[in-house]
Amino acid sequence: MKPRVSRGQAASRLAPTPAARLSPQDEHIFRELMERFAVLSEMCFRFSQDIYLRTGAVPELDVEETVRRNVSIARRVFGDRFLEILATIYLKKSVGARELAAILGGLTTPDISRKLRVLEMAGLVETGPSFGDPDQTRFSLTHKGIVIARLGEPVFLYLRLAEGWNTATSEVRPAAEAEGADKAADIHAEART
Numbered sequence: 001m002k003p004r005v006s007r008g009q010a011a012s013r014l015a016p017t018p019a020a021r022l023s024p025q026d027e028h029i030f031r032e033l034m035e036r037f038a039v040l041s042e043m044c045f046r047f048s049q050d051i052y053l054r055t056g057a058v059p060e061l062d063v064e065e066t067v068r069r070n071v072s073i074a075r076r077v078f079g080d081r082f083l084e085i086l087a088t089i090y091l092k093k094s095v096g097a098r099e100l101a102a103i104l105g106g107l108t109t110p111d112i113s114r115k116l117r118v119l120e121m122a123g124l125v126e127t128g129p130s131f132g133d134p135d136q137t138r139f140s141l142t143h144k145g146i147v148i149a150r151l152g153e154p155v156f157l158y159l160r161l162a163e164g165w166n167t168a169t170s171e172v173r174p175a176a177e178a179e180g181a182d183k184a185a186d187i188h189a190e191a192r193t
Contacts, residue, residue: 030161037158076122077148081107085115086124086141087156090149094128094140124148 052058059066077083084104089095095103101112116139119125124145127137141149 033161037154037161040154077124080115080118082115082119083152085112085119086145086149087152089125089139089141090146090153094138096136096138098136100139119145 057066077086081104085100088100088103092103097112097116098109100116101107101109104112107115116125120127120139123142125139126142127139129138
């Protein structure tokens with residue numbers, strides 16, 4: 001299955017951030033990686049189209065239903081900080097609720113515990129005993145959770161590359177913070193009219 005992306009196509013669409021000032025070698029690596037992401041994106045698109053064809057569920061036939069189902073899945077799996085939880089557990093392999101709350105910030109241990117129970121009911125997370133503290137439950141990903149995390153990892157890698165690989169996390173404005181600022185600006189603008 002040959003991808004439709006031609007060599008150099010991806011690299012011309014997204015250049016390194018101006019502040020990055022890459023060496024010629026780093027520039028070459030950046031463009032090569034961006035090209036590989038374009039090829040991966042095309043392969044994922046073709047894979048999805050093949051699945052739709054094999055199952056007879058062509059999204060173009062009922063776009064509204066496809067949108068409803070995808071939004072439902074996105075809210076259930078990726079909403080309410082679930083994606084952050086899955087990504088953290090994937091990298092840490094096993095984590096306690098207290099530790100996870102400290103890593104993510106802005107959530108209490110009971111909040112995290114509730115979210116972990118939701119993910120457990122969805123079949124994405126499972127519990128196990130702690131080796132050091134028999135009273136503390138540890139959480140790890142199920143096979144389904146690992147598959148989702150592995151499918152999502154290239155998205156994180158692409159975004160890291162696009163933002164500047166070594167950019168400190170505090171320099172990148174979190175989406176939730178940006179969204180909150182945008183909503184506040186909208187409300188403020190509405191109040192003036």
